[in-house]
Amino acid sequence: MHDQHSSAELPHLRRQKILLILERDGKVMASGLSQHFAVSEDTIRRDLAELDNAGLVQRVHGGALPRPKDTGKDYFTRISETDEVKTRLAQLAAQRVEDGQIVMFDSGTTTLQIARSLPSDISITAITTSPMTAISLAEYKGIKVILAGGQLNLATLSVSGHETLRLLQGIKADLLFTGVCAIHPEVGISSLHFDEVPVKQALIDSASQVIAVTTADKLGAVEPFVVAPCSRVHTLITERHVATGNIEDYRKLGIEVVQVEV
Incomplete structure (x- = not known):
């Protein structure tokens, strides 16, 4: 008392x-x-x-x-804070890519790290809404890079708008690495930025397999604008240690959950 x-x-x-x-x-x-x-x-x-x-x-x-720990931080700040955990998650995610695939890369520093972690001899077609990711992918001789056009969001360094949606809606990709601001088993994937929502939805709709790669602090979190239910995610790659919530809640939704020991 x-x-x-x-x-x-x-x-x-x-x-x-x-x-x-x-x-x-x-x-x-x-x-x-x-x-x-x-x-x-x-x-x-x-x-x-x-x-x-x-x-x-x-x-x-x-x-x-x-609320995720990096909410509100600008893109370059988040890049400078890329740590061993994100690097290890990205390396594991990159192993999911196979030669000959059409692979889409959403915006975000984790998806950028996935692009940087691909095998040097990989041969794929890559589509991205992130100029920074496109530049990294262009370093690979075997990757054909398609960069979506549109208005650049200075906070996320990604593009959005009618031109972006028109391109994405005309693609049928094998794989999508979706950026994650927050993912909650009941609420779903959500974003801090309203103009990102239709772009992320178009990316998800255009992919046969959707992989979400995220640090543990974004699990069980919610941002203001909902993108899609968790059922749209096929694979979730995250840390072994989860501070909040229950990882089994995602497995119960039919999601393949891969946890990385870092």
């Missing part, structure tokens, strides 16, 4: 504890937190609003979900 009383008197302490519960459970509900801390649901909603404004959680109806 003393703990509940203290947390009620100290909002910053209560919010820290909410973050710990969110990390442990992968989701928090205002009603449950209200009972746990012996405060009103209005108080909890204000706490969640403050945490959301600080970029620490993603508010949803009735509660909150984790």
Whole structure:
């Protein structure tokens, strides 16, 4: 009781504890937190609003979900932070590519790393919405590179618009490496950027196999704009250690889950 009383008197302490519960459970509900801390649901909603404004959680109806750690960072910052985990995930994903395939690469620093991890003698046709990825793919002698045109988003360094959609909708690819801002078993794949949504949907619709490659912090997270349900993903490649949620929730949806020891 003393703990509940203290947390009620100290909002910053209560919010820290909410973050710990969110990390442990992968989701928090205002009603449950209200009972746990012996405060009103209005108080909890204000706490969640403050945490959301600080970029620490993603508010949803009735509660909150984790927010990916790199949300809001610009492209070049994320490239400079590419670590051993992303490199290992990309190397494993690149092994899925076979000679003669038509492969699509979504925008994002992880898909860029996948492009850089392909075998030097691979022979494929590659389509991408990312100029940076196109440049990396152009270094391979055996890769024919098709770069979608359109308006460049400076935050993501990817293209979007009618020209982009027209090209993607006319392709039937063998494989897509989709960029992931956030992926939640109930909400699906979601994005921070509204103009990315139709492009990502067109990429998914045009691929026979969809592979999502992501670090663990994006699992169980939600961004404002929903792209597609998790059922559209065939394979999920991620870390062995998952801090939030339950990896089995993705397997139950029929997704092949590959976890990498790093």
